[in-house]
Structures are given as C-alpha cells and as structure tokens.
Amino acid sequence: MLKAVEEEEEPRIRYFKNMFNSNEERVVSETEEQEERGPTSKALKRMKQGKVLVIDKLTALASTVGRDYTAPHYKYHDDPYLIPSSNIGKRTFALSKESGRKAAQWIRQEHSKLFQHRHADPPIEAFYPRPVYDENSEVTEDTLKKVIGDVSVSDAITVYQLLEKKGEVLSESTKQSFLELLCYYNGDDALPEDLIEERWFRQGTRARERQRKTWKDNGVAETVFRSIEPSTSAAYCALLQGMTRHYQVDRAWQLFEEMNHKGVPLTTEAYNSLIRVTSYLREGVEQRWRLIEELLVAMAKQGLQPNVGTLNSALETVSTMGLQRQAKTYALRTLAEFRKLGVEPSLASYYFLLNTFCKERGPTSSILVDIMSHINGRSFTIQDPKDTFFFVTAMDLCRNHLHDKDLAWSVDALLHTGNNYDLIGDSYKESIYYRNLFALLCSTEPFEVFMEFYNKMVPNIYIPEPGIMEEVLRAVDLNGAMDQFPRLWSDMVIFDHTDRENLITDILAGMVRNQPPSEDLTAKFAKVAWDIWTKLEAQDQERYRQLRCTGPILGDVMILCLRAGDFPKASMVLRKLDKEQHKVLGVPKLAALQLFLETCIANKDVTNAIWCMQYCTDAGFPEAGQLAQLLKDGVELTDSQVTELANIVGSEVMLEKETASIAAL
Known part of the structure; x- marks a missing residue:
C-alpha cells in the first residue's frame, strides 16, 4: 500500500x-x-x-x-x-x-x-x-x-x-x-x-471536493507573467494552463483569444487544458463538441501532434454531456480517430468511457466487457491523474450496473497484474473497491468460495465496513453455515462493530434461527449472546453513540442462554425486561418467553414461571392465557398459586381454558 x-x-x-x-x-x-x-x-x-x-x-x-x-x-x-x-x-x-x-x-x-x-x-x-x-x-x-x-x-x-x-x-x-x-x-x-x-x-x-474556481486573481503568478518582456509562448501557455487547472476558465479563454490575436503559438498541453474545461465554456452538447473540434483543428493547423492527454481531455468533456445519445457517438469517434494517430488510451481514457456509457439512470451497457477483453493481462504505468479512478469505477459497475462476478474477478486479476496495484489511488478508493468486490461475491459466489476469499483478504488487506458485515451475516444465515457465527462475532469485536444495532440484531437472530446440533457450538452461541449482554450492561450512559437495548435483542439472548442450559443468566435478562420496561424498546418474541416458561415447568420452578406470566400480561401478549394453561397443565399448582395465576391472566380466561379442555375430552 x-x-x-x-x-x-x-x-x-x-x-x-x-x-x-x-x-x-x-x-x-x-x-x-x-x-x-x-x-x-x-x-x-x-x-x-x-x-x-x-x-x-x-x-x-x-x-x-x-x-x-x-x-x-x-x-x-x-x-x-x-x-x-x-x-x-x-x-x-x-x-x-x-x-x-x-x-x-x-x-x-x-x-x-x-x-x-x-x-x-x-x-x-x-x-x-x-x-x-x-x-x-x-x-x-x-x-x-x-x-x-x-x-x-x-x-x-x-x-x-x-x-x-x-x-x-x-x-x-x-x-x-x-x-x-x-x-x-x-x-x-x-x-x-x-x-x-x-x-x-x-x-x-480532496477528490470528492466540488470543482470550483480557486485561481488567485492578480496574484504573484500574474505579476511574474507581466514581468517577462517580451511575453513568450512558454509564459502564455504556463499562465493559461494554470488558470484552467484552477478553473478560472473565463480569463483563460480571454488569454487564448489574446494569443490568437497576437499570433502566439500554443503547446499541445495548453490545448489539452482548454479542451478539458470546454464544458465550462459552452452550454449545449453540440456547442461543446463543436468547440472541441475547433481546438483540435487549430492544433492540426499549428502542426501539433495530439497525445494521450489530448484524448483524455476530450473524453472527459464528453463524459460530462449527460444521457445524450450523441455523447456515446462522440466518445467512440474520438477513440477511433486517436487510435488512427497511434495514440494508445490510458486507464483514464477507459474511465471516461465508462462514465459516458454507464450512467446511473441510463440503460445497461456492456462496454466494460469490451474494455477488459482489450486490456486483460496488461501492465500499466500512470499517464494521467485520473488513471487511479479506473479500477474503483470498474468494480462499482461490476456490482451495481452489470452484477457480473466473472467480470469482477477479471478486473481484480488486472489490478494484481504487474505494478497495476500502484494505480489503486488512495485509501478511500481502495476501500470502495474492496467494498464493491466483497458485496458482489457475497451475493453471487458459493458461500465456501466467498469465505475462502474473506479469510484471505481480512483483516490485513481489507476490513469490512458495517454494511458489508451485515451482508456476510445474512449470507451465513441463508446458507446455514452456523459454525461461522462465533468467528464473525470475534471479527466484529476486533473491527469495532459491536455498537451497530443492526449487526447485533442480525447475528443474534441468525444464531436463534440456526439451532446447532452440537453442545459445543450451542455453548459458543450462548457465550456470544452473553458478551452482547455484558456490553449492553457496561456501556457508558454518557457516550454519544450507544447500543440501544431492545426487546428482540434481549429475547434472543434469553433463547440462546436457555438452549445452553444457563437458566440463571436467562433469569437476569427477564428481570431486566420486567424491572426496566421503561428503558427497553419493544418486547421480546413470544418464543423466548414460552421457552423460559417451559424451562420453568421442566425444573418445577413455579415462582419464576408465575413471574414470567406476570411480565407476559404486563407486556400485553394476547397469548398469556394459553401460556397460563400450559403452566397449569405442566406442573401441579397449589390453590394459592392457582389464585395468583388467575389474578394475573383473569379468572374468566382460566375458566375458558378449563371449559375448552373438558370439551376436548
């Protein structure tokens, strides 16, 4: 890197x-x-x-x-x-x-x-x-x-x-x-x-900053330019290129007209800089293209040979012409003409072609497939500052425009050919590149292939963002690869993702839906759940970003603890649900409370069972009567316990359940 x-x-x-x-x-x-x-x-x-x-x-x-x-x-x-x-x-x-x-x-x-x-x-x-x-x-x-x-x-x-x-x-x-x-x-x-x-x-x-005029008018540069007597072509061209580089396009055009009036010749680089800002000098698509043609004709009359900078300047301007059909025609015509002149495109040239043909709201284009068939296996050196935008843009199109995993592998192979990785750009582009690659492979490749790639790249090359980790968790859940949940939780802890409510919800829900056959994995699931509980209890209340304590999260923690046979921890979770109802958002799933009640019945723990029934009634579960009957049928209750249970769910509910049971007999 x-x-x-x-x-x-x-x-x-x-x-x-x-x-x-x-x-x-x-x-x-x-x-x-x-x-x-x-x-x-x-x-x-x-x-x-x-x-x-x-x-x-x-x-x-x-x-x-x-x-x-x-x-x-x-x-x-x-x-x-x-x-x-x-x-x-x-x-x-x-x-x-x-x-x-x-x-x-x-x-x-x-x-x-x-x-x-x-x-x-x-x-x-x-x-x-x-x-x-x-x-x-x-x-x-x-x-x-x-x-x-x-x-x-x-x-x-x-x-x-x-x-x-x-x-x-x-x-x-x-x-x-x-x-x-x-x-x-x-x-x-x-x-x-x-x-x-x-x-x-x-x-x-800096690359994401909006392009705007930053040229310092009447600054030291213009003072030095005026001090050069007589004004030379090199001085004019330097000032012209400086103005276009920093988007003082109006004065740059005036300087260009002054040079034409005085017969001062321009260099190829000066023409390139003017072509690059054509979109700031003309409004319509046809007017911009006409100006590009005029500048290219002026270069030819002056005997200047265009280079890859000329090609990229023209293609960059064409790529800003929007969804117009002419833009695609102009781009292909430009590329063909420059190839006739022996000018070989750089990666920036292909980047501008991708921007022209693959618009977010436009029709699907397969031009990237054609580009890759032409440049596969080649090693590039930087020729334009925008060369570093090709790989990140190509991978974005593989994921969002074409949804083509084979093409994504081809782009990745090109990136790792020769010294092409030098053209990845910067930290931001590298992160976006791998984000798109991981998201695409996660949704298209067999799970085993994706995890092999995950193990290879994470964490030394790429650390998944929370959005990518969410997709990985869903893929694990979908494929039933339950043995991966403890490892992914470990990664979430290391990557500082444990304050993301959506990730906590996904990993708990996935472990609940995928009940492991082995006691060892069940114990690991319970440990993950209790780690989450510990984090909820230990988090700083003054911290700006806190993990919200929700009913579904606590319910899933209860289920995982009960499956592992850890009833005391499940009781602690239910106690929090009962005593801090004003702090907990929502209520747990009925399955969590039913499993707790069934465990109480199995242990003949009537006290905790009645406590669970009290919470079910307070939380407004309409199934409270059914759970009460389950408790009454599952364990022998004393008269006082039956009375207490009737006071919780209502004597009429208990009477209805008894009548239904007699009718069934």
Whole structure:
C-alpha cells in the first residue's frame, strides 16, 4: 500500500514537468553544472550511481515474491497487540506516526541552531533544517533556482520578492521556471512528499471536493507573467494552463483569444487544458463538441501532434454531456480517430468511457466487457491523474450496473497484474473497491468460495465496513453455515462493530434461527449472546453513540442462554425486561418467553414461571392465557398459586381454558 503511494508521487511530479515544457531539462542542466563545479561532484555521482543500482536490485528482488496476505503492512509494529485491526485504527496509527514525524521536523526547524552538524559526505539536505528567508537574508538568483527545484512555493515567493527589492535582474529562464511553479500550485505550498500517509488518507477527500474556481486573481503568478518582456509562448501557455487547472476558465479563454490575436503559438498541453474545461465554456452538447473540434483543428493547423492527454481531455468533456445519445457517438469517434494517430488510451481514457456509457439512470451497457477483453493481462504505468479512478469505477459497475462476478474477478486479476496495484489511488478508493468486490461475491459466489476469499483478504488487506458485515451475516444465515457465527462475532469485536444495532440484531437472530446440533457450538452461541449482554450492561450512559437495548435483542439472548442450559443468566435478562420496561424498546418474541416458561415447568420452578406470566400480561401478549394453561397443565399448582395465576391472566380466561379442555375430552 505504501509502495503504491510512493509510486504515484513520481508520476505526479512527472506530470507537472511535462505540463510545463522544458523546466526539467533546464533545472537538471543547471544542477549538473553546479555539481561539476562543486567539491563533492565525484561523491554525488557515486551516490546517484549507487542509488540506481540499489533500486534496480530491490525491484528485481520484489518481483520474485508476491503479497503476503497473512502479514500486516510493514509500517505497523510487528506485534499482534499493537497491530491496528479496524479501519479507524489503521488510519489513526498511520497518521499518528506521521504526526510524530512532523513534530520532529518542527522541533528541528524551530531549534535549527542545534542541528547544524554535517558529517555526511555528500551532505543529505533532507536531514538539515530548511533555511528561513526574511528581509535580512542574502539571496541570489541561484537561491531562487534552488527553492524552485525543491518545490518550495512560499520560499520561492519570498526569495523572489527579496530579489525584486534589491533590484536584481533575473534571467528569463528563471522567471519561466518560477511562473510554472506558481501556476501549477496556485501560489500555495504542496503537501511534502515525505508525508506519505497523510497523502494516502487525504487524497480521497480532496477528490470528492466540488470543482470550483480557486485561481488567485492578480496574484504573484500574474505579476511574474507581466514581468517577462517580451511575453513568450512558454509564459502564455504556463499562465493559461494554470488558470484552467484552477478553473478560472473565463480569463483563460480571454488569454487564448489574446494569443490568437497576437499570433502566439500554443503547446499541445495548453490545448489539452482548454479542451478539458470546454464544458465550462459552452452550454449545449453540440456547442461543446463543436468547440472541441475547433481546438483540435487549430492544433492540426499549428502542426501539433495530439497525445494521450489530448484524448483524455476530450473524453472527459464528453463524459460530462449527460444521457445524450450523441455523447456515446462522440466518445467512440474520438477513440477511433486517436487510435488512427497511434495514440494508445490510458486507464483514464477507459474511465471516461465508462462514465459516458454507464450512467446511473441510463440503460445497461456492456462496454466494460469490451474494455477488459482489450486490456486483460496488461501492465500499466500512470499517464494521467485520473488513471487511479479506473479500477474503483470498474468494480462499482461490476456490482451495481452489470452484477457480473466473472467480470469482477477479471478486473481484480488486472489490478494484481504487474505494478497495476500502484494505480489503486488512495485509501478511500481502495476501500470502495474492496467494498464493491466483497458485496458482489457475497451475493453471487458459493458461500465456501466467498469465505475462502474473506479469510484471505481480512483483516490485513481489507476490513469490512458495517454494511458489508451485515451482508456476510445474512449470507451465513441463508446458507446455514452456523459454525461461522462465533468467528464473525470475534471479527466484529476486533473491527469495532459491536455498537451497530443492526449487526447485533442480525447475528443474534441468525444464531436463534440456526439451532446447532452440537453442545459445543450451542455453548459458543450462548457465550456470544452473553458478551452482547455484558456490553449492553457496561456501556457508558454518557457516550454519544450507544447500543440501544431492545426487546428482540434481549429475547434472543434469553433463547440462546436457555438452549445452553444457563437458566440463571436467562433469569437476569427477564428481570431486566420486567424491572426496566421503561428503558427497553419493544418486547421480546413470544418464543423466548414460552421457552423460559417451559424451562420453568421442566425444573418445577413455579415462582419464576408465575413471574414470567406476570411480565407476559404486563407486556400485553394476547397469548398469556394459553401460556397460563400450559403452566397449569405442566406442573401441579397449589390453590394459592392457582389464585395468583388467575389474578394475573383473569379468572374468566382460566375458566375458558378449563371449559375448552373438558370439551376436548
């Protein structure tokens, strides 16, 4: 999982560098010149060569082994008592560990004078405090280049402003690099790349945020753009891409028209960014498609070769056209044209096709079957940020759109081909993916096959959410696999699901309906029931989320205790039902009270039997008279006990029962 996030970050940087042309080559060449002039150039070269060699060896070794499903992720302590076993526990553990790292970094930064020892050769910059730039700092253009290369946006802005105050003249290449950095990050600092866990758990939340304008109008980026004289095509394209990336689409279009008027050529990436926001520039479906065609024609006239980014931008816009039939036609036409040009789709391309053809309220489409037949067995590398949406969307369609378990297995096999698991995305997408897969397999596969998969994946790869656990419990009940109930209860305790009323109700009802043939399993059922009772009694009354005490739950606990021959515990449950009727929601099933009464008759315990009859009458059971007759027929009562029983259920009821018995004779 950690590896997946680390692998995802490199493409993100690569995407940033490809988006703004030539910045990588410029920074690399300048860095190499500095290294050649520096005293540690040989050491740096040795370090780079050694790093490449180590990575190659580790990659080769990793390819020889598969995932160990019996072991937790290596970021957790290798101790069964310390390994988190719930979703919230995993998240808390990982982010707490990262919080400690951030605290250490803060201490290092705040007390930087204590961390100036430099024994490593070549020096490891990540171990040293970051320099703090203020009005008294001596900065040069090389300083600005360094902070740009470190992707430190706030420091780059500060250094740039200091250089402006000093009247330093910056080279056009440095200004261009600075402009690209500002446009990509909109003047804000990016989340540090070493905070892997925070990125892993935050990306899903950010992806669900509504797309809206976040561009900082008249900010530092636009100031730097105006300072580049004369304005170059690279500067125009960087600003245009920054505006479209942060949804300042109106001004981006004005800038595009200004470039056309001045004859400034655009890059392929600039055209791609405009195509991606076409749905914000035009209202109707036909108008949007016409604008896409115009932009593609303009690219052709300029002699630009479209790439996979162009394809994905067009397909993304088409996927927002709703249920229109033209959208499907446009999508297929676009895909066919780009294949003629030799542009191979990425996973994002297929993701947009799925969004176009498989609408929630639209007709059923089997396009995923065609896509899988084309890409089965292939290993992909990330080419678009939306590549990480394919697998989670495909599995959602397998479950909710097609309900096809064979296709789901095919998608899962593709995910585990090569390094494709790197494209699962983040924690949120991974959880949704397995949620859909488990729900589909639970309802379609033979129970034994599903439980084999469950045992393989849970808990180290996936921890079922309460909704999935509810479906598993129902499948166990439906298939009569009663031996699984104790194990699933243990999982519920570990996964912190024991405060879910629906799960407690389901597991108790399932154990009541499936009466085990063996005494050992009956005793295990009773232990589970008593664990639930203990939790009900011990829960904090001031806790916000409490497990409600209901009559059906207590009734099922009574039945399971009585089946195991534990009459005293069943009596405790009935006492709670009787004494705390104002706190208990609802009443137990009649079967629970009847079993209690039958046990009293078998034990000749008249006192508890009459007490049970009193509760039946108070709870309003119309069958109280029948139970009273059952008691009278089952055990010899004294005159006082008969009178007490008649006072509880009514003498007329007892008389009716006696008359009915005589008539039957």
